[in-house]
Amino acid sequence: MDPRDDLRRLLGFSPFWPDFIPLQVAGRAPVDGPGMAGRVTSLVRATVARLG
Numbered sequence: 001m002d003p004r005d006d007l008r009r010l011l012g013f014s015p016f017w018p019d020f021i022p023l024q025v026a027g028r029a030p031v032d033g034p035g036m037a038g039r040v041t042s043l044v045r046a047t048v049a050r051l052g
Helices: 004-012 017-027 033-051
Strands: none
Touching: 004 033, 017 033
């Protein structure tokens, strides 16, 4: 996969997702909303490293 495509999608992360996704999942799967932003940040860093 092209890391630029991954990065483009990751940068679309919204600070509202941790509140919205649990509603969308409706208890069908566990969702760690509070940890979501940190995981996205880590993934953005790893993806940027793949560019170089």
